[in-house]
Amino acid sequence: MGASLGGGRRSSRRSFRLMADINVTPMVDVMLVLLIIFMITAPLLTAGVPVDLPKTNAGQVKGDDQPISVTVDAKGRIFLQETEVQLDELSARLRAVTAAKPDNRIFVRGDAGINYGRVMEVMGQLSAAGFPHVALVTQPAAESPRKGAR
Numbered sequence: 001m002g003a004s005l006g007g008g009r010r011s012s013r014r015s016f017r018l019m020a021d022i023n024v025t026p027m028v029d030v031m032l033v034l035l036i037i038f039m040i041t042a043p044l045l046t047a048g049v050p051v052d053l054p055k056t057n058a059g060q061v062k063g064d065d066q067p068i069s070v071t072v073d074a075k076g077r078i079f080l081q082e083t084e085v086q087l088d089e090l091s092a093r094l095r096a097v098t099a100a101k102p103d104n105r106i107f108v109r110g111d112a113g114i115n116y117g118r119v120m121e122v123m124g125q126l127s128a129a130g131f132p133h134v135a136l137v138t139q140p141a142a143e144s145p146r147k148g149a150r
Contacts, residue, residue, distance in 0.1 A: 057140075067107050068097060069137070070126070074111040076118050087121060091129030098131075105133040 070090070071079040078085055080093050098104045106126060110119035119136075126134050 068094070068104055069107045069109055070094075070122060071109040072111060072114055072119050072122055074113050076114060078122060087125055090122070090125055091131075094126070094129065094131065103133060105135060106131055107135050107137045109137040 069081060073079065078087055078090060080090065080097070085093055094106065108119065108123055108126070110122075123134055123136075
C-alpha cells in the first residue's frame with residue numbers, strides 16, 4: 001500500500017516505519033459481546049424462590065446494591081437467597097455472608113398463605129443473631145379507586 005512510483009534514491013532503499021497506533025477495534029468488539037451477554041443473563045440471575053407476597057400500600061424502601069433475602073415459602077421452608085436452610089443454622093450462615101458488611105439490610109419474604117408465626121420465628125432468629133436492619137418485602141397493592149371518584 002505504501003509503494004512509491006517516483007524514482008530517485010529513496011526508491012532503491014526500503015524504508016518502513018513502525019506503526020505506533022494501538023488497534024482497539026478487537027477490544028471494543030469483545031466488550032460489546034460481553035455487554036450483550038451480561039444484559040441477557042442479568043435478569044435470569046434475579047430469579048429466586050417463588051412466593052406469593054402479600055399486597056400492601058406501603059412505600060418502597062431504598063435498599064442496598066446487593067440485598068440479602070430470606071424467604072419463607074408456602075410450605076414453611078426457609079431459604080437464604082436460593083439455598084434452603086434450617087432455622088437453627090440461619091444466623092450462622094448469615095454471619096458468614098455478611099462478615100464483610102455486618103450492617104447489610106436483610107429482606108424477609110413470606111408467602112401470603114404461610115402462618116404469620118413462622119415468619120415471626122425467622123425475624124426473631126435474625127433479631128437474636130444481632131442483625132439490626134431487617135425489612136419485610138411485599139407487593140404493591142392494586143390501585144383502588146378513591147372514595148367519591150366516579
